[in-house]
Amino acid sequence: MTILLSDPRVRAVPVRDLGEPLVALDAALSPTRQLVRRGLADRLAAAHVALPSGIGLLVVEGHRPVAAQRAIVASYGAQVRAANPTVSVAEAERLTSRFVAPVGVAPHVAGAAVDLTLVDACGEELDLGTPIDATPEQSDGRCYFAADGIGADARAHRLLLARVLGGAGLVNYPTEWWHWSFGDRYWALSTGAPAALYGPVDVPVAA
Known part of the structure; x- marks a missing residue:
């Protein structure tokens, strides 16, 4: 059974918290120079070089301010409640957490998570089955990492992500094939670590 972030x-x-700073990712990994904790940046760099020649990682989002996280929770939560008007508050929160984490446990707010995909040598995104940030409703559940109904190429690319990112110590949030983290509470629970390495941080400090 999938453990959600609301669990x-x-x-x-x-x-x-190790107290590591947020650092800007190399432009080769993230043209927008997204900020993440230093330990995650090192692991992403290792995963990038472990990919086959001609394939690279593209990180589109890293650290997210608390206010931005709250806004996403509120927006998607409203969509969930509109689509499921009879569910309890607790069930609405559970459904919302398939796609966006409660602020207190949100990996992006800790600088411990990235949303990413794979690109070819020309920088064109490869087929991963759905766009990044496709909700469960929009994608008919194909945003789940292990979802059925995606093509052979998309499946192979997801498995490649799992091999290189898992090999670098990251964990996937199974309802979002693009979301990978290191050092946050979800990572700790998934790996059996005694504690998370990173908590919420709201003041970006670039390297």
């Missing part, structure tokens, strides 16, 4: 087990994980 009480995620919130129960303690945070022992």
